[in-house]
Amino acid sequence: MFISMASAGRLVVPTSIVNYTFDNSSNLDQDDTGNADINYSEWGYVNGKSNGGINTNNGMANNSYNTQITEGGISFWFKPSVNTASDDIGCAFHYDDSGNTKGDFSLGIQGCNSAGSGGALTLYFNNVTNTQAISTSTTNFLAGTWYHTFIKINSTHIGIYIDGTRLAIGSGSPNQALFGSSRLFHIFSGASATLNWTIDELKFYNSEITEQQIRDIYGKELSEVKLCDTSINVLYLNFTFKDESTLSRLNASVNLFNITYFGTDFGSNKSYSFTNLTDNFEYSLCYSDYADTVYATEVIMQYSKTGYSQRTYNPSDSMTLANTSTSKQLYLVPNSLGQYVTFQVINSAEQSLEGVQINITSASLGDIESRATDSSGGATFFLNPLSTYIISASKAGYASYTTTLSPASTSYTISLSATDTASQSDYMKGMTYLVSPSLGSSLVNDTTYTFNFTIASTYWDLDGFGYRLYNSSGSQIGSASGVGSTGGTATSNINTLNSSHLTMNYYWIISGNYTNGSVSWPIYMGTGSSGISGLLSNLNNYLTNGNGIFGLRSGTFGFSLIIFTIIFFITGVINYKFGFTSPGAIIAVLFGLVALFDLGLGLMPNPIGAVEHFPTIFMSIMALGILLWEAGR
Amino acid sequence: MDKRGSVMLSVLFAVIFFIAFIILINFIKPLTSETESSLNCSDVNISDGNKMTCLIINSAVPYFIALIISVAGGIILDRLLT
Numbered sequence: 001m002f003i004s005m006a007s008a009g010r011l012v013v014p015t016s017i018v019n020y021t022f023d024n025s026s027n028l029d030q031d032d033t034g035n036a037d038i039n040y041s042e043w044g045y046v047n048g049k050s051n052g053g054i055n056t057n058n059g060m061a062n063n064s065y066n067t068q069i070t071e072g073g074i075s076f077w078f079k080p081s082v083n084t085a086s087d088d089i090g091c092a093f094h095y096d097d098s099g100n101t102k103g104d105f106s107l108g109i110q111g112c113n114s115a116g117s118g119g120a121l122t123l124y125f126n127n128v129t130n131t132q133a134i135s136t137s138t139t140n141f142l143a144g145t146w147y148h149t150f151i152k153i154n155s156t157h158i159g160i161y162i163d164g165t166r167l168a169i170g171s172g173s174p175n176q177a178l179f180g181s182s183r184l185f186h187i188f189s190g191a192s193a194t195l196n197w198t199i200d201e202l203k204f205y206n207s208e209i210t211e212q213q214i215r216d217i218y219g220k221e222l223s224e225v226k227l228c229d230t231s232i233n234v235l236y237l238n239f240t241f242k243d244e245s246t247l248s249r250l251n252a253s254v255n256l257f258n259i260t261y262f263g264t265d266f267g268s269n270k271s272y273s274f275t276n277l278t279d280n281f282e283y284s285l286c287y288s289d290y291a292d293t294v295y296a297t298e299v300i301m302q303y304s305k306t307g308y309s310q311r312t313y314n315p316s317d318s319m320t321l322a323n324t325s326t327s328k329q330l331y332l333v334p335n336s337l338g339q340y341v342t343f344q345v346i347n348s349a350e351q352s353l354e355g356v357q358i359n360i361t362s363a364s365l366g367d368i369e370s371r372a373t374d375s376s377g378g379a380t381f382f383l384n385p386l387s388t389y390i391i392s393a394s395k396a397g398y399a400s401y402t403t404t405l406s407p408a409s410t411s412y413t414i415s416l417s418a419t420d421t422a423s424q425s426d427y428m429k430g431m432t433y434l435v436s437p438s439l440g441s442s443l444v445n446d447t448t449y450t451f452n453f454t455i456a457s458t459y460w461d462l463d464g465f466g467y468r469l470y471n472s473s474g475s476q477i478g479s480a481s482g483v484g485s486t487g488g489t490a491t492s493n494i495n496t497l498n499s500s501h502l503t504m505n506y507y508w509i510i511s512g513n514y515t516n517g518s519v520s521w522p523i524y525m526g527t528g529s530s531g532i533s534g535l536l537s538n539l540n541n542y543l544t545n546g547n548g549i550f551g552l553r554s555g556t557f558g559f560s561l562i563i564f565t566i567i568f569f570i571t572g573v574i575n576y577k578f579g580f581t582s583p584g585a586i587i588a589v590l591f592g593l594v595a596l597f598d599l600g601l602g603l604m605p606n607p608i609g610a611v612e613h614f615p616t617i618f619m620s621i622m623a624l625g626i627l628l629w630e631a632g633r
Numbered sequence: 634m635d636k637r638g639s640v641m642l643s644v645l646f647a648v649i650f651f652i653a654f655i656i657l658i659n660f661i662k663p664l665t666s667e668t669e670s671s672l673n674c675s676d677v678n679i680s681d682g683n684k685m686t687c688l689i690i691n692s693a694v695p696y697f698i699a700l701i702i703s704v705a706g707g708i709i710l711d712r713l714l715t
Contacts, residue, residue, distance in 0.1 A: 500670050524666040535691035538674055544682045546677030549684050 016075070018204035023055045033289040042475040047229075048200030049077040049146050056090075056196040056201055070297060072205035074151040084109045085119035085140035089196055092149075107151065107375035109141065123160055123168070136167035138159050148218045152209060164218035166211065185459055225294060225321075227271050228286035236294060236321040237285040237328065239301060243308075244331035244365065244384060251279035252332065255310060256302040259285070261294050261321075279305060287321070293464055293483075294321040295512050303328070308332035309340075309382040316357040316394070318512025320463050331368055333384045341407040342380045345373050345393055345414045352377025353416060356395040363390060383407045427508075428516045430459025433487075435504060435519050443502065443521050448495045450525045453506045454481070456487040464491040465508040472523075484536035496523050540602055560605040567593045591616075591623040636712075643712035647705040654701045661697060665690050 022045070046055045079551060080089050083406045091108035119139040125132055141147055150161040159169040201394075209217075228235060241252040258273040276283070287294055296319040306309035313330055345356040358379045360368040368389060373379045383389060385408050394400040398416040405412075436452035453467040466481030467490055478494035496502060501523055507516035543554040552559045571589050580586055598604035598616045608614040673679055674687035 080643070135713055501671065522667050522670050530694045531691070534669075535688060535695065538684075538687055538691055541675075541677055547681075550681045610704075 006055065007287040016203035017206045019200065020202040021050070022048055022052050022200055022202075044467045046198055049079075050201060053077075053198050053200035056067045069153050069204060069206050071154045071208050072468040073153050073200070073209050073214075075149070075205065075214075076443070077146050077148050080109070080141050080143055081196050081198070082143045083119075092197060092199070097422040121149065121160060121162070121167075123158065123170075127157065129349055129460045132158075132170050134158065134160060134170035136162060136164060138167055149156065150209075150214045152211075152214065154208070161211075161214050161218075164215035177359070188512050192320065194400055209448045210475055212477070215216050215476070219390075224270060225259055225287050225296075226272060228284040235284055235325045236287045237296075237319075239283045239303075239324050239328050239330055240281070241330050241332060244333045244368070244387065245337055249281070250302045250305055250306075250308075250332060251281050252284045252305045252330075253277045253279050254283060254301065254303050256300065257283070258298070258300045259296050260298040261296040262497045266349075293481075294481070295463075295514075297320055297321075298390055299545065303330060303332070306334055308334055309338060311369045311382060312371045313323075313367065313369065315367070316359070316370070316372075320512065329366065331365060333382055337386070338382045338384050339410060340380050340406075341385075341409070342378050342411045343373075343384045343391065343393070343414055344376075344378045344411065345416060346377060347398070347416065348417045352416075353395060353398070355519065356393050356398075356414075356416065358414075359392045362387065364388065414527065427460065427513055428511050430457055431508070432456045432458075433506070433508075435506065437521065439521075441521060443496055445496050445498050445521050445523050448493050450491060451480070451504065452489050453482075453504070454487070454489040454490045455506075455508055457485075457508075460510045461485040462487060463509040463511065465506075469494055470503045471497065472501050473499070477502075499523050536601060543603065554603060555605055563597055563603055563605065567597065584627050587619075587623045591619045640709070640712045643708050647708040650708065651701055651705040655698075658694060658697060659695060665693050 026454050031177040033327060046053055048054070048181050054445055064393055074093075076092075077090065082089060084622055089109050089437060093105065093107045105123075107121065107123050111123055118135075119141070120135040121138070121141070122135040148161075150164075152159045152166075156169055157169055159166050161167065164290065166597065168436055203217075226238065241250040242248065243250055250582050254274065254276045256273070258271060260271045262270065272285075285367055299313070299315060299319060301313040302310055302542075303313070309332075311330070311332060313328070319326065343358055345353045345358070347353055352373075352375075354373055354375050355376070357370070357375045357377075358373065358381075359370040360381055360383065362368055368383075370383045371379050371381075385406060388404060388406050390404050391414075393401065393414050393416060395416065397418055399419050401414050401416055433453065434453040436454070437443065437449060451467070451469060453465065455462070462485055462582065464481060464483055465487065468476050469478040469492075471477050477497065477499075478492050480490035480492035482488045484627075501520055503518055503520045505516055505518045507514055509515075540554075540580040542549050543552065543559070547553075548559075552562070571586065574580065574589050575586055578591070595606065595616050598606075604615050606612070606614050612619065668690050669675075669687060672683050672687055672690070674683075674690070679687075
């Protein structure tokens, strides 16, 4: 059993408005969303990031694209043919009104007309006022390596993300007039036949995409378990087959395979299934090229061969898979040597028990077959009556049963007695952990801190540990993980950005069981928000924007009346208290108060909008005149 | 003790009082900042009551400083004027 990893409430990635998978080389209409064909006559179809892809091969194709991307972005995978630090591989996009010359929106590496320099991926675009160019900090994209690229566009900024990480950002946004139907959208042109791009999974998005969603787009297209191919080729799990009697290697077919799994870098379970009725020597499952640990919570393999009856491999324990590869040897018994044996499991009241995990193993060969009992309490296996097997039956709440036998009979009954208390493992036992920054620490916005999760285990062996950091809107902004059976530290430097608080979800994994907890820190919005400046700033903000305070807004008649009332009231109190009777003293107090409310606080209504601070100027003239008159008396 | 000694003693007390209570501001500032973050004072769409609370919280530190200065000054002036 395991505790399923809880979803952090992440936003679903919007559906792309354009989706070119380049999987069907015979069909010109490559866009799954029904957009116009692209002429690929000069390109070559090759293996892509996922199934098929295209190689630019010094060719260029045009498509008059008629969608404006006001907010969203462009996503695609690319693989350069050479190291970009040393060679020019040209353009990925042009968006302009003529040929392949200077583009109003172009993306490339070295020599994409106005874009590209020194091996970096450079985006060149015209906004409303001038031209802009932004380049990634990475200046050497390696030959033969796949990189995910996302161009994020909104009304104020444009950014380049590589493999989910932002490597360049610029202010301004492409002039939307450029994305009109009169413009030609050229996709991909390499510098030459040998210096070019391989492109796959081109998608356009026309709605807001958050940085977490960019990481999800990257991760979703990356993190998966499937049969190995050229694009996903890091071996994690391998099945081979042998004759149980002769131990000779066999080719077998898979009638059903299903794996349910999760990784430390994505927050929900995934599954993968396949069926292959053609006998094969082995079946290899890979996990792309992203080094991660996969926790398989369920694996079911039904396999058979002509002349051999089907067997099922369905272990109850979770499997921890990594790029060091797990090999599983499965066995088949010839029909002539085996027979079906049914194990019926009952409780002490002689009632059938469903869901009892029965494992058939051999002392010399290991796992033979395994499955859970059905609703009738039975499970049937194909076994060799002349071989000796270890039969074990277990279910939570019942005492486990183990026996060794050679199944001469075709049916056996197993009785399980209930335990007094349900056995439950305490995965907190022997655990000590520490979170950094310490609870109660003052964190400031837009500042990078080192977040640590340190754990030590004196009882359990840990399969893994780590944390994920979420901002106040529930989006993941960072994570870290670690390995070590006795614990260790997962650490990462993460910027607090402008979140009002951060939440760390830490976890540790023991035999596939997932235990977690969380801590939070409030984020202070920098310095200077307290004090008189903060008071005046907030006061001005409330009176000027929004609904004011209790209906009072700067510039309204009621507010103006209150200000004047305050001025005259204070003047009257001061004059009464200190006995001022001369007009000069009174006007000086009045002038001071008007200047305070006008120049100092900015709350004085100004009836003459053309003259800034007119009330202060008017009062200064009045005060000067009265003082001169006083002096002349 | 003559008047000068009395005034000097009051100045000493005022300085000690001033330093001791100014140090307390370092404890008040994080509290006010945390409160402002929790109340989301930068948002103009919060309720009027929260806005008033934000303004009062903003004035807490200046009010405390003014209080310290007035008490310290009062200790000195009291000796000077009597």
